[in-house]
Amino acid sequence: MHEHDVIVVGAGGAGLRAAIAAQEAGADVAIVSKLHPVRSHTGAAEGGINAALRDADSWQDHAYDTMKGSDYLGDAPAVEALCQESPEEVIQLEHWGMPFSREEDGRVSQRPFGGLSFPRTTYAGAETGHQMLHTMYEQVVKRGVTVYDEWHVMDLAVTDEDDPADRTCHGVVAYDIQSGEVSGFRADNGVILATGGMGQVFDHTTNAVANTGDGVAMAYRAGVPMEDMEFIQFHPTTLPSTGVLISEGVRGEGGILYNSEGERFMFEHGYANNDGELASRDVVSRAELTEVNEGRGIEDEYVHLDMRHLGEERILDRLENILHLAEDFEGADGLTEPMPVKPGQHYAMGGIETNEHGETAIDGLYAAGECACASVHGANRLGGNALPELIVFGKRAGRHAAGEDMGEATVTTGKDGEWEAADYEFEIEVGETGGKGPAAADGGAVASDAESVLGATVERAKDRVDELLARKGRNHAEIRSKVQETMTANVNVFREEGRLEETLGDLREAREAYKDVAVSDPSRTFNTDLIHTMETRNILDIAEALTMGALARKEFRGAHWRKEHQERKDENWLKHTLVSWNDGEPELWYKPTILEGENKTYEPKSRSY
Ligand SMILES: Cc1cc2nc3c(=O)[nH]c(=O)nc-3n(C[C@H](O)[C@H](O)[C@H](O)COP(=O)(O)OP(=O)(O)OC[C@H]3O[C@@H](n4cnc5c(N)ncnc54)[C@H](O)[C@@H]3O)c2cc1C
Incomplete structure (x- = not known):
């Protein structure tokens, strides 16, 4: 201890x-x-x-x-x-x-x-x-x-x-x-939890x-x-084959996006007539995918980011790292050719x-x-x-x-302040699938007094590790891949109701499968299989909450685009989505956004760049 x-x-x-x-x-x-x-x-x-x-x-x-x-x-x-x-x-x-x-x-x-x-x-x-x-x-x-x-x-x-x-x-x-x-x-x-992002959900x-x-x-x-x-956030400039980031710094220094027809589409197709490539990321990602979906993508997948005109001296001074990333991960020489890019979870x-x-x-x-x-x-x-x-x-x-x-x-x-329950019926059941088995993470508490809670939590964690190492069952990798595939296919830049529901169904199956998860490597030292197995449970819980929030939010706001709801709806949706676990039963609820600052209120305006 x-x-x-x-x-x-x-x-x-x-x-x-x-x-x-x-x-x-x-x-x-x-x-x-x-x-x-x-x-x-x-x-x-x-x-x-x-x-x-x-x-x-x-x-x-x-x-x-x-x-x-x-x-x-x-x-x-x-x-x-x-x-x-x-x-x-x-x-x-x-x-x-x-x-x-x-x-x-x-x-x-x-x-x-x-x-x-x-x-x-x-x-x-x-x-x-x-x-x-x-x-x-x-x-x-x-x-x-x-x-x-x-x-x-x-x-x-x-x-x-x-x-x-x-x-x-x-x-x-x-x-x-x-x-x-x-x-x-x-x-x-x-x-203090400072455990960073959750990109592996995709x-x-x-x-x-x-x-x-x-x-x-x-x-x-x-x-x-x-x-x-x-x-x-889906970042507009990631390398297609790996997802490695090409920094917004490239566009900040003057890098330009082109479609397969050589058009500077951010301006030429009117996505952001003032700021062009330097519009907000959600705007640029949607623009790129629209180009691809309308047949102006390259290899039906990506667009080009060109920085050649910045000149070798400036590129080496400010963006040298980008040259290495594009060369090493995509085989593209940013000094002599445009770099292929597409949106990726970021x-x-x-x-x-x-x-x-x-x-x-x-x-x-x-x-x-x-x-x-x-x-x-x-x-x-x-x-x-x-x-x-x-x-x-x-x-x-x-x-x-x-x-x-x-x-x-x-x-x-x-629920200390104002809040309201969500008015949404999910077609697919969410949360714990029942009979979770000792391999699942509880996370819930095990004792009510300060003295015993830590010891009891340690014992439960030891049992979980022992069980995962001892039992026979499925490898986590197949479950994790299924979650990542369905999330990337259906909960991406463009979202629609049917596919979000489908994803909840896929996640339900993944939860069921996780009940049989086991670790094939029985060793106690540097057992990455064990760590990844525990992480996969976390990915599952997050993917589900994310998809629930996306289904229930019937509007288009920022990075959340919905096919059936093409407008921001301030009257109903100036509110935060909250999901609580409640011992295995996710509960969706909302609380209002605070627009009042120290000296002014930030009145919602239409957002153009
Ligand atoms: C490629 C890339 C480029 C970016 N560029 C920019 C940029 O230029 N400007 C900008 O503002 N933002 C940028 N971002 C976003 C920003 O970098 C990240 O949001 C930020 O660095 C996250 O920092 P963090 O401290 O929250 O988490 P991290 O730096 O990811 O650290 C998480 C820590 O938690 C630990 N941890 C996690 N789980 C556990 C566990 N179970 N047990 C123990 N430890 C655990 C890890 O070991 C790690 O030390 C970028 C993001 C990416 C991916």
Whole structure:
């Protein structure tokens, strides 16, 4: 058993920033991570970090762009916190030694990004996330924060009161990938989930194989609602054969999209007459797929992104990494030919419901970064807004968990504020399929007192590992592939009712199949089969909640396009989708979006670029 004041799960940008903040606030902090910190997926971020740094720019303009980009589903208090605090966080990174790209006069460079009214994206070449991660990891090492790396967190130790609002999180249970040991980590003050994205729910994604949404699924099963899960970002420029990202930085520097007829379709077909390639990502992804569907795609699959006109010197200075990615993963030389690109899953706007301090509906449990939904991205995230979210909300969660008084939050969690039940009957049954068997993750609590809950959760996790290793049954890989295939085929950029229902049916079958899951490798050390089997359960729960939200939301907003509902419907749908697990029975409900900021209300307007 390990014991610390604050346990941070995850060592990407959000986890590292949270750990530094909690340590600065006087807490004894430990990070538990299934990957070594610098292997976290933040390291893959290429394009940059938005921050209103220049005199001609302002946090208010950044907030306006973000609310518009969110299609008015962002919560203004969280959006304003992001935009007010990202400049000081970027300056903090610079003071810690992050090697930002610079102008001739020494100022940190900023480039245009999609949906921004000012070029406010700071960057370090095309490897911004890598530099950010290393800069913060140095601070973690310098401060002596304990890092338990290669520990896969399986479960949260949460008490078992009926109402999730009465439950408390006392720690986590993790499996040591190197030794096979299962151990408890008691958190005297709080647990911060910073477990990143869930791209592996889809099979064409820019996300790493480790991005399986573990924290989101664990929190969900423990009683915390998932928020706005149907809003998935499909990035317009991913390499067709692998899903590897070609950064928006290419379009920010002037890269142009062409269809098979050599047309600059963003303008020539009227998708975004003002901003063209630099329209918001949802707009560009839909435009590309429309070109392909109308027969103007290349090989019926993709379009071209051309940066040759930028010249070798500029490309090598600002986008060198892109040349390597296109060459290594697609065999395309970006200096002499256009690069093939198509939309791919990239980012989850939704996640664990939190307020602007990172608190969840369960006492002692926090979330920050991509796994969280502080509601800054709403229905569509602007490029360059995820990295500032990590540092702003990572810091906030760290300080709060360490016990700093940060005042009353404006955003409510759980059913504390106004809410309404969903009026939707699913044709397919959802949730636990009954008789879940010992191999399934419960996530729900096992004891109601603080003293015994951690020990009891450890015992349950040990039983689960023993059972998975001992039994005979199906391999997780076939179940995972089926989930990824149906999600990619049916819950993608374009969505329609029948295919969403079909997906719920496929997921039901996958849940049934998972009841027989078993691990073929019986060893206790570096057993990736075991880890992937546990992750597959998380993918299943997330895929289901996401599809439920997508079916029930009968409108077109941001990244959520519905064939039968071609308009944004503010009268009925200015509200967040929440899905609660309720001991195996998913419940869909809604709470209103907060459009009132500090000094203004962000009135929904039509969104054109
Ligand atoms: C290719 C790519 C490029 C991007 N470029 C940009 C960009 O230029 N600008 C921008 O703003 N955003 C960008 N994004 C988005 C942004 O990078 C991510 O949203 C962000 O880095 C996620 O950070 P995080 O700290 O939340 O998670 P991650 O960096 O993914 O870290 C997650 C951590 O959680 C740990 N973990 C997960 N599950 C468990 C478990 N069960 N037990 C223990 N540990 C666990 C992992 O080990 C890891 O340390 C990009 C995303 C991608 C995929």
